[in-house]
Amino acid sequence: MRFETPRFKQAAVVALHDERLRTALARSRVGFIGHREAAVEALPEFEQLRDTAAQIKDHVLDHLDYYLQRYEQAVVAAGGKVHWAHSDEEAQRIIVDICRAADAKVITKGKSMVSEEIGLNDALIAAGYEVVETDLGEYIIQLAKEPPSHIVGPALHKTREQVTALFAEHHGRARKETVAELVTEAREMLRDKFFRADVGITGGNFLIAETGTSVIVTNEGNGDLTQTLPRVHIVTSGIERVLPSLDDLPVFLRLLARSATGQDTETYTTLSTGPRRAGDPDGPEEYHVVLVDNGRSQMLGSRFRKMLRCIRCGACMNHCPVYGSVGGHAYGWVYPGPMGAVLTPIYQGLKDSYDLPNACTLNGRCQSVCPVKIPLPEMLRELRHLQHVERMGPRLQRHALAVWRFVASQPWLYRIAEKLATTTLARLGGPKRRVHKLPFAEGWTQSRDLPAPAGSTFLSQVPRSKRA
């Protein structure tokens, strides 16, 4: 996937003027926030589950090498194979090689953010394969040749009207106006692909070390057809998605469904362990797992370790006012919203991703809804710290901060500065006491008035008897 983050500011402004995007975002925001809230209210132990999940994740991260080895042993014991990919390119190569060995032509895919992260579709298409996304949202954006704008609802930025036009153009059938008709048509188009697919690639929401099981949750059942019908099933997953045992799974399934879509449980939760065994009614002949590092083990040893708790539910972006304003594409890479604002600079560099940690009000709602309690604002601030130390960002801003910092550390100077500010602003405000244009802070006055001060500071008005 192309990396467009350096153009965040421009992309954000374009997005803000896109009325259809605004409609789509407003609709989804109301749904996501409301549904999650209702689901959480109906589960009194939700807060406890968050604590438990964070503890389990931290335990796994403390012993990640151990659990990954156990997982590999269990996969092998079940007749599967584990491949270790250090980088995105290595992961692409491994998967292309598996497809080649299987003499594949058609490849179906379930929704997987890791596959977006490693740029898998482009690599497979370049190697000559027909690749079909089977998740409805992914299918839509594949037709539109767009990246996902949300990690759970990849086509969330599209309105129904846009999908109608897209299907009519690509399917060559009569225009379908209702959601039900559109879904039916997509199913019909996908059915043939499911039957013809040689390889099915899915993500892995969770990997179970004890049993070598990969777990996916979907609402459309497309994941099941992707992983049971073809001869070869490939699971792609980040190395951090492993859980110790099946006993740990329910904690995460309960949190994930409620946090992501406000459901008590997703419609399909599918556990697969190895290839088809004698007597199994269905299943693949080969079962591969590609475990992707791609920077994760470095994160493990850094101050951003807790980010590896992430279970990709999307709650942070659903509750983020910035994401809700500009949508996912403005973020310019695979992961948008607060979790993306942490991950993108780590993966793609602090300088090129300068805006992401900064384009945040630090309101903290993301952290308050995160099912695994990742301190996202703290991490964004930590990234700002690294940028500050490296002297990144607009020079004027850095100098203004340095001057302000010096003045604020000298109370006598600060008194003079605030007196100057107070009288100047009072004069600029005039009788209406509103400043329309502010030198040095036009960002404020381009769309807002500044309520002007009355003329003297509070400290200068404090009665002598109360001063200290």
Place this chain on the structure above:
Amino acid sequence: MTEAPRVGLFATCLMNVFRPNLGHATLHLLELAGCVVEVPTAQTCCGQPAYNSGDFDGTRVLAKQVIRQFERYDYVVGPSGSCMATIRKDYPRLFDDEPDWRRRAEALAAKAHELISFLLDVRGLKLDDVAFDGTATYHDSCSGLRELGVKQQPRELLAMVRGLQLKEMRDPEVCCGFGGTFCVKYPEISTRIVDDKLADIASTGADTVLGGDLGCLMNIAGRAAREGKALRVFHAAEVLAGMADGPGLGGEDAGKGKAG
């Protein structure tokens, strides 16, 4: 009866320059709640702008200044969830490498309070002679809400104000788009967020917006003024102190009241 606690009033930067009336309201309410109040006049800023810009060294300089000025009081109280959360939550984190300062930061953090929650939770303040004529909606400022748990306290106290009707927004907990320097660095995004907030405010039918942080309130008031929307904006403490009879933030001087 125990001795009256000594409170150091933390005069936030925005209050000091833009809204002295809020300072007087804060003083009045703290005294009403039985405190002996002092205002250290050498105070400057809690350091949050530096902290949120990633300048942790600069923050430490300012934090030490605040600790020195306020550690002698029983409490340090200010009319801002944002500044007080910086002192209460962030200061102790800053001094991992300076154990002595860490101890002092923790001691100050433990007695640092946002004004409205302090009045109710610590002092159990009751109001009986305050009135405000209007229908208001309350914006939950993010730092106060999520870091300090300020949610019910302003509503409980405002319920004691005669004539004041409170109507809740659909989502009072969503950010207003201020975000400190965010609103200047990313003005277009900030404007969209505050427009969404204003739309939610409008849907309540309230004529007044109240809140606990001047940053958010100036953002809301400034956008409303630019858009020509008639909206009165006050810090909740001004209403609780009976000192909201003058113009609100960004409101015109109507020649009455004593604001400023």
